[in-house]
Amino acid sequence: MMFIAAYRIAWKDMMGDFRRRATLSSMLFFAVAVLVIFQAAFDPDRAEARRLLPGLLWVTILFTSLVGLGRVFQAEEEDGAFEGLLLAPAPRGVIFLGKWLGNLVLTLIVEAGLLPLAFILFNVEAWDAFFPLLGILVLGTLGLTALGVLLAVMTQAARSRETLLALLLLPLVAPLLIAGVQAASALLQGGEIGDWLRLMVIFDIVYLALAPWAFGWLVEE
Amino acid sequence: MDRFLKLQTLLGVITLILLATGLWFVWNAPADFQQGGAVRILFVHVPSAKMALFAYLVLTLASVHHLWKKGEGADIIAEAAAPVGAAFAAVTLASGSIWGKPMWGTWWAWDARLTSVLVLFILYVGIIAMRSAMDDAVRAGRVTAILVIIGAVDLPIIHFSVQWWRTLHQPASLGGGGKPSITGPLLTPLVIMSIAFVAMGAYLLAVKARAVRDRRLLTALEVERELA
Amino acid sequence: MSDYATYVLAVYAIALGVYGGAWIVWRREGRRLATALEQFRNGQEQAP
Numbered sequence: 053m054m055f056i057a058a059y060r061i062a063w064k065d066m067m068g069d070f071r072r073r074a075t076l077s078s079m080l081f082f083a084v085a086v087l088v089i090f091q092a093a094f095d096p097d098r099a100e101a102r103r104l105l106p107g108l109l110w111v112t113i114l115f116t117s118l119v120g121l122g123r124v125f126q127a128e129e130e131d132g133a134f135e136g137l138l139l140a141p142a143p144r145g146v147i148f149l150g151k152w153l154g155n156l157v158l159t160l161i162v163e164a165g166l167l168p169l170a171f172i173l174f175n176v177e178a179w180d181a182f183f184p185l186l187g188i189l190v191l192g193t194l195g196l197t198a199l200g201v202l203l204a205v206m207t208q209a210a211r212s213r214e215t216l217l218a219l220l221l222l223p224l225v226a227p228l229l230i231a232g233v234q235a236a237s238a239l240l241q242g243g244e245i246g247d248w249l250r251l252m253v254i255f256d257i258v259y260l261a262l263a264p265w266a267f268g269w270l271v272e273e
Numbered sequence: 274m275d276r277f278l279k280l281q282t283l284l285g286v287i288t289l290i291l292l293a294t295g296l297w298f299v300w301n302a303p304a305d306f307q308q309g310g311a312v313r314i315l316f317v318h319v320p321s322a323k324m325a326l327f328a329y330l331v332l333t334l335a336s337v338h339h340l341w342k343k344g345e346g347a348d349i350i351a352e353a354a355a356p357v358g359a360a361f362a363a364v365t366l367a368s369g370s371i372w373g374k375p376m377w378g379t380w381w382a383w384d385a386r387l388t389s390v391l392v393l394f395i396l397y398v399g400i401i402a403m404r405s406a407m408d409d410a411v412r413a414g415r416v417t418a419i420l421v422i423i424g425a426v427d428l429p430i431i432h433f434s435v436q437w438w439r440t441l442h443q444p445a446s447l448g449g450g451g452k453p454s455i456t457g458p459l460l461t462p463l464v465i466m467s468i469a470f471v472a473m474g475a476y477l478l479a480v481k482a483r484a485v486r487d488r489r490l491l492t493a494l495e496v497e498r499e500l501a
Numbered sequence: 502m503s504d505y506a507t508y509v510l511a512v513y514a515i516a517l518g519v520y521g522g523a524w525i526v527w528r529r530e531g532r533r534l535a536t537a538l539e540q541f542r543n544g545q546e547q548a549p
Contacts (some may be wrong), residue, residue, distance in 0.1 A: 202423070206416045210406035219402060220420065223395040224427050227434035234438065251434055258426060266419050269340060311505040314512045321516070360523045367519075368512045375505050473520065481527045487534035494541050 057142035061150025066157055075123050079162045082119050086112045087166075087173055101174040106236030109170060110229055113189065116166075117159055117200055118221065122214045124155055124204045138271055145264030148201070152263070156197045163189045181239050188239065191249065192232040195256040196225055202263040205270055228255050281479045288476045291469035298462035305459060311375050316462050318368035320470035321361050322386075325393060328358030328474060332400075333425040336418035348414040349489070351421065352404060353481035357474060359397035365390050385439040389432045396424045410489070 090108055094100070128134040140147060167186055171178065178185070203220050207213040235248035295316070305312035332354040339347035369387045370380045381387070403420050407413035 199423075206403070206420060207406075209409065209412060209416075210403065211408075212406065216399075216402055216406055219395070220399045223392045223399065223431075224423065226392055227427070227430045230434045230438045247437065251430075251437075255430060258430070262423065262426060266423065269419055270416065309505055310509055313509045314505075317512050317516045356523070360519050364516050364519050367515045371508050371512050371515075375508055477520070477523060477527070480524065480531060484527055484531035484534055487531060487538050491534060491538050491541065494538075 055146070055149070057140065058146045058150035058153060061137070061140070061147060062153035062157065065151070065154035075120055075126075076158055076161060079116050079120050079158065080165060083112050083116045083162055083166045084169065086115055087170060091173065096174065098175055102176050102178070102240055103237075105170065105174060105176055105178075105240065106233045108174075109167070109185075109189065109236065110192070110232050112166060112170075113159070113163060113193070114196070114222070114225065114229065116162055117193075117196060118214070118218055120155060120158055120162075121200045121204045121217060121221075124151060124201055125208055129208075144268040144271060148205075148264045148267035151205075152198055152201045155201050156193065159193050159197055160190060163193065178240055184239055185236060188232060188235050188249075188252075191252050191256065192228050195228055195252065195259045198256070198259040198263045199224060202259075202266055205267060228252060231255070278483075281476070281483070284472065284476045284479060288469065288472040291465065291472050295462060295466040295469045298465055302462050303458055308376065311372060312459060314368055314372040316466045318365060318372060319463060320467045321365040321368065322390060323467060324470050324474045325358055325361035325365050325390060327471070328354055328361055328478075329393065329397075329425065329428070331478070332358060332421050336421040339414060340418045340422075345489075348418070349482050349485050350478070351414070351418060352485050353478055355397055355400045355404070357477045357481060359394060359401065360477070361470075361474065362390055362394040362397055366394060383439060385436045388435045388439070389428075392431050392435075393428065396428075400424070410492075 087108075090104075090112075094104065096104055125134060128137055137147060138144070164186065167182065167189065170176070171182075200217075200221055203217055203224075207216045207220070210216050231248040231251040234243075235245050235252065237243065238245040238248065299313055299316045302313065302316075304310050332351055335347045335351040335354060338344065339351060366387065369384070369390070373382055373384070373387075374380050377384075400417060400420055404413050404417045407416065
């Protein structure tokens, strides 16, 4: 029952966004812009591109998710509907899960587009590793968006909040970034992958357990 | 209130005496046979690193207490502890980097422990920025407390991930080996300096907390007068 | 202090600068606020 409420909030956000094509398209084009900038900055040959790809993917995802996170509560703010959202007949944790789900789906769509695009633009012939690589990205995105949406709530009432969001998110996701890059590198170049996957799972569990609880404290009056 | 000020002054005097004693031992300490005189850097570096972590512990306890009991006192301690911790972390980074130059040949070797402290320092800066970016003081206190708790959960994960990352991808000869342990005649100055730094941390916290408390009282009085 | 003296001195100077600087700044801030608070309270008593 309760998860239907979460699902409805996520659905409302996604449909609203698809209709205006606002967040999703800006995230997608931002991701493409980052890829172009990388190519211009490093101009890697094929071997280098294969080595740099994991880091490139994760840095792009991190910056792109900052674009999306800055707008998580945009719809509510424009209509002044944040209080209305909190009045929804569901526990606060479920409201958080709904918001998180909406952001998660948007980020996953961007990743599904980003990964083949990065393969093509950087001439990386690793199509047989496509789905395992996408799996690693999904695994990391669970924790990344959980922490990100929570920080977006926290910085909502702050001045210069987008800068603050980046300042807080980047150090806190450092473990996820390390584990994600190492896991993807192990996949592309061989090496031990299990430990890094485990680290990502731990990160996901910790933040998916902590974030709904913290959200409850944040919006309590 | 006046008694509290006397206690603070006493703490300051104790800090000075301990620091002077510690420095006297540091001055007379024999040079390490491996590190030579550079071992003297560690007498500042190691206690600073310990205090940078200890300050985060204090910060976390104060934040939990504030969330739980909603007391103003815990929030004042939390607000004062963040810059104190940031100062300790900054000295840890600077001294570690300077120690690395003669020992490793580079200022920065992405040593696991130094990297963790760097993240800790950025976290302290983020916590200070978070509080100062909000106009509503009550809300700022609560949001910052939650951020501190998130950081407290994240710090061990950061530490272990950086540890794995550096030890798996770096030969132990450069940086991976970490710092050698200190024993014998070099232990005495380290212990005294550590105690002195604990006293110094407590004293700095008291000084900062007093300023924070007075600023809040003043703001409250000004608001009161505007309303009257 | 024979070898590496420059590095050692640099570290102790930085520590002195950061800790001593923090102490001076915060103490000055505290004194300024305490004085302002005192004045405010005195003014408050005289006003009504």
